[in-house]
Amino acid sequence: MRLWRWLLDQDVKRRTPVALAVVLLHGAAMAQTAPAATSADTLDSRNLFESGGQEGIGPRPFTSFAERLTTPVDKISIKVAADNLPADGVSGTDVSVQLVDGKGQVIREDVNVSIEVDGGARILLPGRLTSESGADRGDVDRIEPGVQVMVKNGQLQFKLIAPYRPDAVNLRVSVRGVVQRAVVRYVPDLREMIAVGLLEGRIRSDRFDPRKIAPAGDDDGFDTELRGFTKDFNGGKSQAGGRAALYLKGKIKGEYLLTLAYDSDKYPRNTLFKDVNPNDFYPVYGDSSVRGVDAQSNSKLYVRVDDKLSYLLWGDYTTQDTNPARQLSQYSRSLTGARGHYEEGRITANGFAAQQSYRQVIDEFPARGVSGPYAVSNPSGIKGSEKIEIIVRDRNRPSLVLKTTELTRTNDYEFEPFDGKILFRAPIPSFDDQLNPVSIRVTYEVEQGGASFWVYGADGALKLTDSATVGIAAVRDENPAAPYEVQGANARLKLGKNTELIAEVARTRSVVNTNANGFNTNNSNNFVGKSGELTGTAARVEIRHSDEDLRLRGYAIEASNDFNNATAGITGGKREAGVAGVYQVNKQVSINAEATRSDDRILDTRSDATALGIDLKLTDRLTIGGGVRHVNQDAVTLNGLTGNVCSNGATGSSTGFNNGFGISQQGNQQIDPATGLPVVCSPTSLSSTLPVAPTSLDRTSVFGRVGYKLTDTVNLLGELQRETGADNTTLYRVGADWQLDEKTRLYSRYEHARTFGGAYGLGVGDTANTFNVGVDTQYMKDGSLYSEYRLRDATNGRDVQTAVGLRNGWRVAEGLRLLTNVERLAATTGNATAAGLGLEYTGSELWKGSGRIEWREDPQNTNWLLTAGLARKIDRNWTLLARDFASRVLPRAGGAADRTQNRFQVGFAYRPVDTNKFDALGLYEHRIDNDRVALTDSTTHIANVRANYHPTRVWTLSGRAAFKRVNELLLGTVRDSYNAGLVGGRVTYDVTNRWSVGTLVSVLQGQNSARQYAYGLEVGYVVMDNLLVTLGYNWSGFRDGDLTGGDYTNRGWVFGMRYKFDEDLFKKNDPAVNKTLSPAVAPAQP
Structure with missing residues (x-):
């Protein structure tokens, strides 16, 4: 029997009555299972040390006696023909799948198999002309995520089509609850050289003396000034400038892949990992081509040289290490600089160095059951540097992270158009289906200013034997305001086929709370009252075993008081230890046990918890269980259910506060990433305190639980827990799961528990109720290729997904996805309720649409959020895209x-x-933005049209027109308005194949009679192929009838030269390119 399966491995019956969904949503079958009997079990773990259960949630309930749905398949075998394959985007690799039963025999009956893949790879089924992202699809069930195919005689062969980017591709094959994974490594494709470049020079002379008036900008006239290489002369009236730009990609020396990009006119704009943003400029372009950025660098230069799995890089990168044995010394930054990776044989090494003036900020705040908007604490974040994660913490031990899910920009979140706050594609629940708290962690870089400083580090791993690996790591940040160091060593030992051991030590040196500007301020509860240089150490050891009969996990971790690493998973002064296991006696009986201890030397607290239980499967539908638990916890360690514990009395304050949800006076309490508890509120700007439990907890309880399979897709769950002693209160949890398909389920949970909770739901204080309804999906997060969002010949799928895409819903039909969420929280600071409903349709090639509405109410605010989007291919030539965003905040506090x-x-x-x-x-x-706090109202209308007309080969006409009107109310009494219009155009006529003439005009009409204008004439001559010389004369000026003497006119000539080239420039010795070397190759034309 395999564990953790029965909630997921239900046979899906497609047309389940709608009435059952109504029952679940209404709460008649409100359900809450017991917390996992043990923390040793995980679902779909990629390795023995992966924590958590399904994507984004914690361990599954009733794992000790759960048995996967009856299926003839016991094991799945996956064989990939090769590894380290070229990522060329077109080549296919043979994959063989074999299904085996419990006796080791190949399955002979027909079985429906689900295939999923990520990393941009695609699946090509036998007998198909295109992959499953194309038109000729063989998917037998297009409602369920992934590719569904019927396997006959237990054998299946298909092709895995390579992605365009080198990466490790995860291939997952599943049959109900039986899952098997394979990792296929793709290396850079040694393609032939491709290059495109530009050399440009320009001399400009103005009649107007620049010393008499400050220039308005770099683009006063029609020609963008070249800024990379410039030289002023003639008293500043004249300027010479040049530009060089190049993109090159291809193999060099026959074995390396070189990627190079350079632009002398590129200036750092505090943007990392720059990508094409579909929200910029126009909503839709009527073009289905896929756009992307290959060479991401915040500097003028990007260089990368690949050699199989190794590479050297200058550009943007992250320092995150994927080694599972490295936790205490983990260091994650987004930087621009040099980075190297070496992977050959038994050695893996990394190194990086960057000179910059960034500092890292980590914000974590509780999810609110809605999509947002959520804001970060510092408004000076570097665009593109953010890493957003959904964190699920153990409800009993908040410092323990059960699951971390990293999100992807555009796919999973975007930024709302007013304040740039984070808006997710789906509501983020306050709790998962086990009522473990869910939070949002945003890690980003901030421009500190001042002189640049170095950040550098290195790590390495050596595989001593097939079962033993050791590693070391060291990082140094020479930030003068917040110097930081971390070093560590780790070892990973495979004791057997199913057992692994990890050991690690780390040391940190940091400076905290010494800088008045807050550059090294640390609001963690463990650094209250501390300042200056602190040095700390930490160590951990963990062992896991997992086979068919026994799953066991033991761990011990300890950190000294001054240990400081927010990504280590432990804070200073903590000692954690525990052991948990599940043993299957037979197919009907299993025993589970757990014992944990947590000590905090700084707060002088201790928490002990033990549990012993047995579970019995009576029938295929009914399972029961019971046992005994004991908890001993100090009052400080008990967690209260809190809504908002801090209120901001000063607009703009960010210390220990996040104003992303609600108006600026009411926001999200920040969470200490290391402890999982709220940070210390600053007394100068924040009020209220964190509720503390009235007494400590020392209690024993007995419990009983039951799971009943109502239908093949619906499970009812429940638990009763009776406290012993003077206060013998009965606590209970009930719940229901509806398996919508093999990887998606709708769940509802209801719990009656103590307000201040400890381990296993025991606690002190009054009782409180918690209820939530949500959707849980387990499909691969990166498996989407946007094919469902594409409009025929109109736009690529990524752009449409940005406008109308929603996430994490459940598919009720092909192309139709529904989002639902309901939750109710009875907190120590007041009740909070959230609900949402969304619908997305992508089934038509001609139109896509979505809409959602969300509502949340807590003691401070009532919040509404509405988004809608529609993309429509009107006919072969016309495409339309519309979208709407609305947010409404209604404070409930008086005044x-x-x-x-x-x-x-x-x-x-x-x-x-x-x-x-x-x-x-x-x-x-x-746009409408009415802010009663700032006493401002704003209404804005913007219209813009661009057009090109090409009646014949020699004539090209282009034009644009734009209009903007703003009506404002300032300070609640002052009304103002502003109008502006822009009209411009350009006409070009090719006199001959070499000569061309053109004229340009642009007029900007501002408020009243203010007018800015520009005119120009230009003559161009093609000296040779790809070399263009131009001579132009421009007039530009400003007129305002209300300003006496405010008029000015500037005119002058511009001489320019532009040369374009490609890879043929580097092939002068190739007769196929240079025809003069071998005239016979290209005979003269008559």
């Missing part, structure tokens, strides 16, 4: 003010398929 935000945007694209004579893009946007 508080509300805020309303709404942004409606619609865009169109006219891109003829048959001709290219005329094309156009346009958008209209309407």
Whole structure:
């Protein structure tokens, strides 16, 4: 019998009555199972040391006696023909799958198998012309995520199509609860060289003396000034500038892959990992081509040289180490600089170095059961540096992280259009299905300013034998305001086929709470009253065993008082130890036991918990269990259910506070990433205190639980727990799971427990109730190729997914996804309720749409969130995209003010398929931002149209028109308005194949009679292929009838030269390119 399976491995019956869903949503079958009987079990663990259960949630309930759904398949074998394959995006690799029963025999009956893959790879089934992301799909069930295929005689062969980027691709094959994974490594494809480049020079002379008036900017006229290489002369009236830009990719010396990008005119803009943002500029372009950025660098230069699995890099990178044995010395930053990776044989090594002025900020705050918006504490974050994770913590031990799920920008979250706050694609529940608290952790870089400093580090791992690996790591941050060091060593030993041991030690040196500007401020509860240089150490050891009969986990971890590493999973002064296991006596009986201890030397607290239980499977549908538990915890260690414990009295304060949810006076309490508890609130700007349990906990309880399989897809669960002693209160939990398909289930949970909770749901104080309804999916997060979002010949799937895509719903039909969430929390600081409903449709090739509405109410605020999106292919030439965002905050406290935000945007694209004579893009946007706190109201209208007309080969006409109107109310009494219009155009005529003439005009009409204008004439001559010389004369000026003497006019000439080249420039010795070397290759044309 395998554990952790029965809730997931239900046979899916597609047309389950809708009435059952209504019952679940209404709460008639409100359910809460017992917490996992042991922390030793995990679901779908990739290795023995992976914690947590399904994606984004903690361990599954009733694991000690759960048995997977009856299926003839006992094991799945996956064989991939090769490894270390080229990531060329087209080649296929043979994959063989074999299904075996419990006797080791190949299955002879037909079995439905689910195949999933991530990393941009694709599946090509036998007999199909295109992969499963194309038109000729063989998926027999397109409602369920992944590719479903019927396997005959226990054998299946298909092809795995390579991704375009080198990476480790995870391939997962599952049959109900039986899962097998394979990892296929893809290395850079040694492709032939491709290059594209530009050399540009320009001399500019103005008549106007620049010393008499400050220039308005770099783009006053029609020609963007070259900034990379510039030289002023003639008293500043003249300027010479040059630019060089190059992108190159291809093999060198026959065995290395070189990627190089350089742009002398590129200036750092505090953006890391720059990518194409579909929300920039126009909503839709009518173009289905896929756009991306290959060479991501915040500097002018990007260089990467690949040699199989090793590489050297100059550009943007992260320092995160994927070694599972490295936890205490883990160091995760987003930087621009040099990085190297070496992987050959038994050695793996990494090194990095960067000179910059960034510092890292880590914000963690509780999820609120809604999609957002959520804000970070520091408004100066570097764009693109953020790493957003969903954290699930143990409800009994908040410092223990059960599951960490890293999210992807655009796919999983975006930034709302007003304040740039985080808006998720789906509601983030306050609790998972085991009522473990869920939080949001945002790690990002902030520009500190001042002189640059070095950040560097290295790590390495040596595989001594096939079962033993050792590693070391060291990092140094020379930030003068917050110097930091961390060093560590680790060992990983495989004691047997199913047993692993990990040991690790680490040391940190940090400076905290000494800088008045907050650069090294640490609000963690463990650093209260401390300042200066602190040095600490930590050590851990962990052992895990997992086979068919026994799952066992033991661990011990200890950190000295001054140990400081927010990503280590433990804070200073802590000692944690525990052992947990499940033993299956036979197919009907299993025994589970657990014992844990946690000591905090700083707070002088201790927490002990033990449990022993037995579970019995009476029938295929009914399972019962029971046992005894004992808990001894100090009052400080008991966790109260809190909604908001801090209120901000000063707008803009960020110390221990996050104003991302609600208006600026009411926000999210920040969480200490190391302890999982709220940070210390600053007394200067924050009020209220964290509720503390009235007494300590020393209690024994007996419990009984039951699980009943109502149908093949519906499970009812429940538990009663009776406290012994003077206060013999009965606590209970009930719940229900509805298996929508093999990897998606709808769950509801209801719990009646103590307000201040300890281990196993025991606690002190009054009783309180918690209820939530949610959807849990287990499909691979990175397996999407956006194919379901593509509009025919109109736009790529990624752009449409950005506008209308929702996440984590359950599919009720092909192309139709439903999102639902309901939760109710009775907290020590007041009750909180959240609910949401969303719908997404992607089934048509001609239109896609989505909409959602979310509501949340707590003692401080009532919040509403509404988003909607529609993408429509009107005909072969016209495409339309519309989207809307609305947020409404209604404070419940007396005298508080509300805020309303709404942004409606619609865009169109006219891109003829048959001709290219005329094309156009346009958008209209309407914004409303009414902020009663700041006493401001703003209404904005924006319209913009661009068009190109190409009637014949020699004529090209382009034009644009834009309009903006703003109506404002300032300070609650002052009304103001602003209007602006822009009209511009350009006409080019090719006189001959070499000569061309053009004219340009642009007029910006501002408020009243203020006008800015520019005109120009240009003559161009093609000296040789790809070399263009231009000479132009521009007039630009400003007029305002209300300003006496405010008019000015500037005119001057511009001489420019532009040369474009490609990879043929480097092949002068190749007769196929240089025809003069061998005239016979290319005979003269008559």
